[in-house]
Amino acid sequence: MTIALLRNARIVDGTAPEPTEPMAIVIEDGIIREVSPNATATTDEVLDLQGLTVMPGLVDCHVHVIATTANLGLNAALPSSLVAARSSVLMRDMLMRGFTTVRDLGGADRGLQLAVDEGAFLGPRLVICGKALSQTGGHTDYRGPYDNRDVSWYAQSLGAMGRNCDGVPEVQRAVREELKNGAQFVKAMADGGVSSPSDPVGYLVFSVDELRAMVEIAKGFGTYATGHLYADEAIVRALDCGFECIEHGNLISDATIARVARDGIPVVPTNITYDILAKSGAKFGLPPESVAKIADVREAGLEKLEKMHAAGVIMGYGSDLLGGMQTEQSGEFPLRGRYIPADAVIRSATTDAAKVLRMEGRIGTIAPGAFADIIAVDGNPLEDLDLLTKQGAHMPLIMKGGVAVKKAESL
Known part of the structure; x- marks a missing residue:
């Protein structure tokens, strides 16, 4: 079993005009298990996403x-x-x-x-x-x-x-x-x-x-x-x-x-x-x-x-x-x-x-039961959609199924 904890995740998924308050995200074996302000888990894999905007893949x-x-x-x-x-x-x-x-x-x-x-x-x-x-x-x-x-x-x-x-x-x-x-x-x-x-x-x-x-x-x-x-x-x-x-x-x-x-x-x-x-x-x-x-x-x-x-x-x-x-x-x-x-x-x-x-609840969302497909963006895409361009240059973290395929040294 692999467990990861993402902290201070201000989530943007297009369902609201503003990011959420900081959330903690618990990932277990590639699946999101919990999303809440106080979620916690016993693991050595902890990422602090303070200052970034967190989005579904x-x-x-x-x-x-x-x-x-x-x-x-x-x-x-x-x-x-x-x-x-x-x-x-x-x-x-x-x-x-x-x-x-x-x-x-x-x-x-x-x-x-x-x-x-x-x-x-x-x-x-x-x-x-x-x-x-x-x-x-x-x-x-x-x-x-x-x-x-x-x-x-x-x-x-x-x-x-x-x-x-x-x-x-x-x-x-x-x-x-x-x-x-x-x-x-x-x-x-x-x-x-x-x-x-x-x-x-x-x-x-x-x-x-x-x-x-x-x-x-x-x-x-x-x-x-x-x-x-x-x-x-x-x-x-x-x-x-x-x-x-x-x-x-x-x-x-x-x-x-x-x-x-x-x-x-x-x-x-x-x-x-x-x-x-x-x-x-x-x-x-x-x-x-x-x-x-x-x-x-x-x-x-x-x-x-x-x-x-x-x-x-x-x-x-x-x-x-x-x-x-x-x-x-x-x-x-x-x-x-x-x-x-x-x-x-x-x-x-x-x-x-x-x-x-026809994959509601499994992709395109950061919620329990979804694949842990998560990206972190340096800035707020609700204010500047260009942050989602430039070949991922503004994305210090790209995670697919709980595996970080891109992770900046600063994280």
Whole structure:
């Protein structure tokens, strides 16, 4: 049994506009056992966090740990061994920014998850959907016009974000295979996208029957389906078919915002990716036809943040960055902070993120029974969200599951 005691912890988790009074946190075998002003424990491992702000480990609800380059067609063709090696670096860097749990939206498999769990790779806790489900000519079909080569190999390539499946029987098989292989939820490319060549935003790709088939199987396995969605028509269509989460949502209408708020459907905006793609996408390998699509969704996504916050929509923190752009993962904090209050921004990466991942009480909180995922920040992020950027430079302590993966000498 391992026991640790953290003292003088003024906690910020986004549920209040001010830090708590100083608390003591007792950690036993990687789990938080007690949080109170007077908690104590017999242990030699005592950390005094006086003068720091203490937060739950951050949660990013939309990452792609296998996206080692922004050219996703090229990425899919890389050797899986090379993708795994590069992914280990991407995941390590995520953890060192304070992200102790991430939800991968296409590509990461059970092998990467086990590599992290077993300690072979240093990285955040991974929640995975396996391959995202796409279709011929849809998002994650990177062949483009005039290229009709078979891409059935996508399903076996670690570097491929998704797999193509056409028609209800193929869709059913693909969903069942991904769930069999360890997927914890189902992700469908239910709209066109930016990074693929032949699917304009607003492209109604899968048929209604195909979408319903995904939902039926996901629910039968005790989980849910989420969708890559931009256009309001595509969002409504997916909701009508039973989808229970929306990724991106940049072109969502006011009426649909009211609907998802009423029904408790989470949305995961990913605005930092459009900001970076617009400035540097070509430099990082994004094809010209993809760069041209960015303006369609960039400004609209920022406008919707305010409307969704005002309506009370559950919003998870999402970055969705690719390749070398992943260094900007924390940039979503100050970007959102220009449109909604700081406590709401922080909540999107803590308690609201836990709702998106269906892990309430286990992540995104400092409370008894939760994983001891804890970061300490030099300053108050409620007053300055930039403290959560700079590659973790303002985080003298990063703890995942009770283990300090970063600990300043001053502690």
